[in-house]
Amino acid sequence: MSRFKVKFPAIAFALLAASCLLFAPTSSHARKIKIATLAPDGSHWMKEMRAGGEEIAKRTSGRVKLKFYPGGVMGNDRSVLRKIRVGQLDGGAFTAGGLAEVYPDMKIYGIPFLFASDEVADFVRAKFDPVLMDGLREKGFTGFGFATGGFAKIFSKDPMDSMAKMRGKKVWAPEGDQLSHATMEALGLSPVSLPLTDVLTGLQTGLLDVVGASAIGAVALQWYTKVNYVTTTSLSYLTAILAIKNSSFDRLSEEDRAVVREVMQRVYKGLDRKNREDDASAYTALLAEGVKTVTPTGEEVRTWIEQARKSAEALAAQGNFSAEFYHSILSYIEDFGSSETSESGGN
């Protein structure tokens, strides 16, 4: 068992990456870009990021070297941002909500019940990802694209097929996530604000009855062992972004910037695809482990969406994110709906 490796190890990969770097020619003007992430070392995410770093070092003849701080050793999104501000780090792999402190519109894809499926999300993102990346750049960070973390779904001890059943239950709201908190309150729920690290214990001790999580999260964080049901309706769309502060990125030569951009955008596109597949596999796995599905009626879901949209309008009006962007996204969603209808009508 000395080489036990469940999902997160792969020091071997790090060693390989390190040995390859030894053979890359180095330059006396090497730029080290320090990037923090919550992804544990050895995870698929880190393997891909390290492979990207290795390719960049090779293709820039050692002028650009990415140095990673995995597994949250630099703290959560907020402390990573603080360390970037004081120059201790250059960038990070953030959750969309984590970057909202710098650029509030980053949380727009995470509005509850916004996207009903991967297909709608793909349709909107093809048009809107570049808009958000441009906006982020204006706020001082260069982004390399979004990678989905899957759809958050409702996991619960008792079946939750209606909002009425959820009222009076203790529902988890991620600490610092104002969007979830406000939406839950608008839906008449009782959010309990806790950090992610306390959720498993919260479910165990009865402090929480209901949590929202992607299937990947529910399996990897072992939350599925403390719940009995998953509601099939997608609650919200999760994304992560790799971003480097402009002042660090712009120090690189134009040629090197192009290499970093090309490689890391490709890495994130690959992660985007892989995470979606993983989310589907993790969902199948947790059903196999005995978690039962609950499907609310169409009318119930329509009510949820309606109430969530009202809440989003109110949040946009308060300046939590751009009302203009939100409305553009809604109209893209409508376009997607009509294209779907016309396609199925044609068949």
Place this chain on the structure above:
Amino acid sequence: MRQKRSIFLVVMVAVLICAAWLTGCSVLGIAAKLPSAISGHTDPDTVREAMPAYLTLADAMVLDDPNDEDTLLAAAKLYLAFGAIFVDGGERLTRLSQRALNYSARALCEEAEQTCGITGKPLDEIERIVMTLGEDDVERLHVFAGSWLLWISSKSDDWGAIAQIPKATRAVERVVELDDGFDGGSAHLYLGILHTLRPPALGGDTEKGRYHFEHAIELGEGKNLAAKVQYAQRYARLVFDRELHDRLLREVLESPVEAEGFTLSNILAKKRAEELLASADDYF
């Protein structure tokens, strides 16, 4: 056909060796002593090359007496040891660890009927089943839990396997509850690894991991160098404690290799310690 002939040859060799010993010898006796012979060996290459023949012999023995728990346990131990020490992941490790898991689960089932089909049961039922096991079941449960973890580790991209971690963990925890120091505290080493799979930011209880690593080192009286290497690789790297990382690995390099039951793994642990130290500047 070729496989049958090689099994026959291996069995023949074993029988001849037994005949030469005249008394107190059985093929099963040899198989049961193999793990000790392996763990005490000083040349990994010899063991790596020799073991496949014994694995095939173990399969033949199980075919000959499919319900004998001692034979099943001996076969499981051989597959577990070979897979864990010499096979570096991939489908081959899945195949070998699957065999260890299958044999060990059958050994457990032969002795304790309530455990039959345990891997397919939900967590709360596994919790109830392991609580019915007693001190007499520790060895079988230990081999079973180790085999299960090895199988899961071989399928690290399979969410169905990852979802079984809490269940296998419960089996390891029960070993610790029943006999803390069994096999030099190796169950603590498993728990150390399990608690450091996730960083604290993702809900991992790394301090619990540290406790189990230190306990494994203590129960092994510092002779199991793999425990220190795992402690450095899993815990010190995860929490970015360079000082601890380097100290543990230097201790490994300065320690003698030969120790009853750990010689072979100590040789491999020293090699790993050198690799980890060499990559430390890049990691930290």
